[in-house]
Amino acid sequence: MMIQVKRTNRKSIGYSLAPEELTIFVPNDATEDDKLEKILSETTNHCHNEMITKERFNQILNDWMGKMQVKPKKVQLKKMKSKWASCSPGKAVTFNSLLTGMPEEFVGYVICHELLHFKVPNHNKLFKSLLSAYMPDWQERISNTIDFVLNQCK
Numbered sequence: 001m002m003i004q005v006k007r008t009n010r011k012s013i014g015y016s017l018a019p020e021e022l023t024i025f026v027p028n029d030a031t032e033d034d035k036l037e038k039i040l041s042e043t044t045n046h047c048h049n050e051m052i053t054k055e056r057f058n059q060i061l062n063d064w065m066g067k068m069q070v071k072p073k074k075v076q077l078k079k080m081k082s083k084w085a086s087c088s089p090g091k092a093v094t095f096n097s098l099l100t101g102m103p104e105e106f107v108g109y110v111i112c113h114e115l116l117h118f119k120v121p122n123h124n125k126l127f128k129s130l131l132s133a134y135m136p137d138w139q140e141r142i143s144n145t146i147d148f149v150l151n152q153c154k
């Protein structure tokens with residue numbers, strides 16, 4: 001699952017709603033200060049500590065692995081610049097450690113999305129329909145998260 005930054009004509013920072021990525025639109029004339037890393041670190045720093053603990057993260061992960069009957073051989077949490085998560089289906093999955101600074105509903109979404117790649121490797125129609133079956137409110141989760149990030153950036 002990607003995090004993308006795109007430059008556009010718009011005057012303010014925006015976000016798109018797509019299952020495969022969280023795209024952040026920044027103004028064309030934005031300075032270095034508006035780069036993704038700053039936005040993300042501001043977002044995560046604003047929430048003093050962690051919004052969720054690593055224990056809670058693992059709990060959510062275990063719940064989804066049980067529900068989806070998916071068991072990665074290896075799971076790691078590490079800081080990444082351009083992705084919320086990545087995986088080699090059937091084997092390993094890596095989650096961005098910045099996720100612990102994000103709302104729990106978004107953490108659940110990223111986990112569900114990534115584990116679903118163990119069943120469907122791309123973002124085709126089947127992926128989207130399974131995603132909606134496992135998590136009917138995934139779009140709402142992303143838009144709530146966008147509101148959360150925008151509030152942190154104020």
Ligand SMILES: [Zn+2]
Nearest residue numbers: 001020113117
């Ligand atoms: Zn994906």
